[in-house]
Each structure stands twice: as structure tokens, then as C-alpha cells.
Amino acid sequence: xxxxxxxxxxxxxxxxxxxxxxxxxxxxxxxxxxxxxxxxxxxxxxxxxxxxxxxxxxxxxxxxxxxxxxxxxxxxxxxxxxxxxxxxxxxxxxxxxxxxxxxxxxxxxxxxxx
Amino acid sequence: xxxxxxxxxxxxxxxxxxxxxxxxxxxxxxxxxxxxxxxxxxxxxxxxxxxxxxxxxxxxxxxxxxxxxxxxxxxxxxxxxxxxxxxxxxxxxxxxxxxxxxxxxxxxxx
Numbered sequence: 001x002x003x004x005x006x007x008x009x010x011x012x013x014x015x016x017x018x019x020x021x022x023x024x025x026x027x028x029x030x031x032x033x034x035x036x037x038x039x040x041x042x043x044x045x046x047x048x049x050x051x052x053x054x055x056x057x058x059x060x061x062x063x064x065x066x067x068x069x070x071x072x073x074x075x076x077x078x079x080x081x082x083x084x085x086x087x088x089x090x091x092x093x094x095x096x097x098x099x100x101x102x103x104x105x106x107x108x109x110x111x112x113x114x
Numbered sequence: 115x116x117x118x119x120x121x122x123x124x125x126x127x128x129x130x131x132x133x134x135x136x137x138x139x140x141x142x143x144x145x146x147x148x149x150x151x152x153x154x155x156x157x158x159x160x161x162x163x164x165x166x167x168x169x170x171x172x173x174x175x176x177x178x179x180x181x182x183x184x185x186x187x188x189x190x191x192x193x194x195x196x197x198x199x200x201x202x203x204x205x206x207x208x209x210x211x212x213x214x215x216x217x218x219x220x221x222x223x224x
Contacts, residue, residue, distance in 0.1 A: 042118070045212065103162075105149075105156070
């Protein structure tokens with residue numbers, strides 16, 4: 001199993017550009033999450049999904065969109081990139097809520113908006 | 115005030131020392147996670163706790179639900195334990211969300 005994969009690893013965007021951060025998992029997990037991590041701050045939840053076709057906002061959803069058309073994929077879309085979106089983005093997945101299994105994190109995408 | 119507070123923020127230890135990292139939370143939870151983030155940025159989940167104590171190798175995690183407090187202990191610390199340790203709580207209710215602490219940066223010197 002590859003676990004949770006994210007692409008790209010690094011990206012530099014200009015203000016106003018758009019991009020999609022890709023996330024995929026091959027563990028057949030229902031739950032998937034997108035987090036951002038700013039320097040010196042805890043991870044913040046952007047969006048999450050409890051299954052294909054179901055998404056919901058997290059703590060900091062503004063400026064982002066997601067979709068979940070399959071169990072495996074959970075892309076994060078940035079429209080009109082702003083410097084405030086400079087961060088490291090982590091995708092994660094987990095099986096059912098309350099499961100003794102742990103959350104599995106992707107390696108992260110470091111995004112800089114100039 | 116953050117819903118999840120960790121202490122200390124930074125911790126430096128000598129190899130072999132016993133390490134304790136604390137996590138306090140102010141919300142109702144159904145579970146608590148301890149995560150490890152290595153200098154390269156990768157995040158690994160160490161434990162998920164809903165009561166009592168768990169042990170994995172040199173790592174021990176405890177939780178006191180009544181006091182809303184958890185501790186992560188590292189016995190016989192080693193330089194390879196140097197990382198940021200993050201506490202996160204799964205809040206009660208219908209939403210499936212983790213609320214994260216800011217992390218404790220541990221440096222273990224040889």
C-alpha cells in the first residue's frame with residue numbers, strides 16, 4: 001500500500017493563480033481531511049469528507065474548494081491564490097470514526113504564494 | 115484561549131533522560147491523538163486514546179478524562195526522538211474533526 005499520497009511536494013504560485021492539490025489513498029478509508037499548518041501554529045482543518053460525494057467545511061475553508069467523487073481521491077482547489085494561503089498542506093485519511101486505527105497523513109505540500 | 119494547550123512549547127534534554135509532554139483541553143472529546151512530526155515535515159500518528167494508558171516501545175501515553183489532561187512520556191530518550199510532538203482531540207458530536215495543539219518541539223542531545 002502506498003498509504004496517503006500528495007502531489008505536488010512544492011509549488012510557488014503568483015497572486016491570483018489557481019491550482020489543485022492532489023490527494024489519494026489506497027486504504028479504502030471513508031474519512032479524508034485537508035489541513036494547513038502555518039509556522040508556530042497547530043494544524044487547522046480546511047475541509048473534510050466522510051465518504052464519496054459528501055464534504056463539509058472545517059475551521060478555515062475560505063478560499064478553498066474540495067470534491068470527493070471517489071473513495072480514493074480528495075483534491076483541494078485553491079482559487080485566486082493569496083499570500084495568506086502560503087502554508088504547508090497535509091491530507092489525511094482514517095477508517096470509521098472511533099476506530100482504534102490512527103489517522104494516516106500524507107507527506108505534505110509546501111505552497112508559497114508570491 | 116486555544117481548545118488544546120500543550121506544554122512545554124520547547125524542550126531540550128540529554129540522551130537517556132525521561133521526557134514528559136503535557137496536553138490539556140477544554141472541550142468534550144471522544145478521543146485524543148498524539149502525533150509526531152519529524153524535521154522533514156512528515157506526520158506520524160503515535161497513539162489514539164480514549165481512556166487509561168497505552169504503551170509502544172519507549173513511548174507511554176496516558177489520559178485523565180475527568181481532568182481533561184493527557185501526557186506523553188518518553189523513557190530513555192534518544193537523539194532520534196527529536197521531533198515536534200502534537201496533541202489533537204477528536205471533539206464530541208456529529209462532526210469528525212480533530213483540534214490540534216501547537217506542538218512541543220523536543221530536542222534530545224547526545
